[in-house]
Amino acid sequence: MGTPFIGEIRMFGFGRTPQGWQACDGSLLQISEYEPLYVLLGTAYGGNGSSTFAVPDLRGRLPIHQGQGPALSNYVLAQSAGTETVTLTSLQMPAHTHTAQATTAAATAPAP
Template sequence: MSEPFIAEIRIFAGNFAPRGWAFCDGQLLPISNNTALFSLIGTTYGGDGRTTTALPNLEGRAPMHPGRGPGLTERRLGQRVGVETVTLTEAQIPSHTHTVRANPASGTTNMPTNVASIAGAGADRLYGINTTTNLVDMSDQTLSATGGSQAHDNLQPYLVLNFIIALQGLYPSRS
C-alpha cells in the first residue's frame, strides 16, 4: 500500500490504530506535535487553534460529502447533522385511540381448531366487517398506550468499523 496523505481517512477493520494513524474519535492533539495535520484541518473538527486541534469524530456517524446538490441542503466540512434517537411530538403523531370491538357472548370452546371457529359464523363473527351486530366496545385497557414522549431509535442498518486518520505521510499538494 502506498504512503498515505496526511489527514487521509480510511476505514479499518482492526481494533487498534496502526503506527502513524489515529482513531477518528474527536480526540484533541497538540498542534506543536502535529503542525502538518493542523495546517490541513485547522479547527474544523474542534480544538482551540492555539495549542490544540481535534480529529474528526466519526463515532456513531456516517461520513457525508460537503457541498450542495440540486434540491439538497448545503453541508459544510465538519458539520454534524442528525440524531441517533427521535421523540415524536403530538404534531407528528396526534393523540388518538383505537376501539376494539368483540362479541360479548361466551365462547363455545376453549380450544378452537380452525379459523372458522375463531371467526364465528355469519353475523356472530368475533372479527368482522359488520359492526351493526351485537358487538360491544372492549375495555380501554385492552390496548396499551404507546409513545409517552419516549425517544425511539432512529438508526439506519450499520456494521461497526473503525475510521482512522493519517497523522504522518505525504503532504498533499494542491492541483
C-alpha cells in the same frame, strides 16, 4: 496499503488504530506534534488553535463531502448531522411479502 495523504480518512476492519494514524474520535492533538495535519484541519473540529486542535469525531457517523447535491441539504466542512438510530414503523416500509418453502422429505444436502 500505499502511502496515505496527510488528513486522509480510511476505515480499518480491526479494533485498533494502525501506527502513524489517528482515530477519528474527536481527540485533541498538540499542534506542535502534528503541525502538518493542523495546517489542513485548523480548529474546524475543535481545539484552541494556539496549542491544540481536534480530529473529526466520526463515532456513530458516516463522512460525507461538503456541498450540496440535487434535492439534498447543503453540508459545510465539519458539520455533524443525522442520528445514530432510527425507528421505522410498518407504515414507513414498502409493502412486501416473504414466501417460505418447506418439505417433509429427508434432507439430501447439508445446506439449502
